[in-house]
Amino acid sequence: MTTQESFKRRVRERMVRTGERYAAARRHLLSSPASEASGWVSAPELSDERVREATGLGWDEWVARIDAGPGRSASHPDIVAWVTERADFSGWWVQTVTVGYERITGIRLPGQMPDGTFTVSRSKLLDADRATVRARLLEDGGPDTLVPGLTLSPRSRPGVMRPRFALTESGPDGDLDHGVLLLSTDAVDDRCRLTVTHEKIANPAEAEQWKKFWAEWLTTLAEAER
Helix, strand or coil, rough: CCHHHHHHHHHHHHHHHHHCHHHHHHHHHCCCCCCCCCCCCCCCCHHHHHHHHHHHHHHHHHHHHHHHHCCCCCCHHHHHHHHHHHHCHHHHHHHHHHHHHHHHHHCCCCCCCCCCCCCEEEEEECCCHHHHHHHHCCCCCCHHCCCCEEEECCCCCCCCCCCEEEEEEECCCCEEEEEEEEEEECCCCCEEEEEEEEEEECCHHHHHHHHHHHHHHHHHHHHHHC
């Protein structure tokens, strides 16, 4: 039985068990985490069913194959190169398989990038249109006025869709480097979804602190727009 036929069989089995329509049962299987996995340090972003449908193998099979290939001491680029040589799928899925393997085996912690730093992201739907939000973030005194105590220095050209900023804080021994901030604004009807992506965070403890900080910051900003 092919991978696609096996997945369809599982969808039909769930339809019988739950009474769901085909689309709902399929969507659930594609989005559900692979909770049956044992010995995983952390779960990958995508479900076992979804990675199997796209690549022909599930997570445990990929772990076994990469373990037998470059192994857990290999660098991220080496694993990517090894998977690429054996893949008949896109580079996006090569990266997904590699990062998933690193998450499962503990080589990479959740939110950790190939360079060892961490990235967190938070978003909020604001009761203002996109032009108003961008003007407040980028023109009306700039983002420094909205993030007290922190300095945001532009790292991208004026007018770009997703501006980037170096994030620093003044300290007794000089400026403290807090990484890079990326601001994204997306129109949702007559409102705007603002997404804050904070990159180059030094460690997971700081990543958790910044995750809470930006969630609270977005909530305060959303309340001010009402």
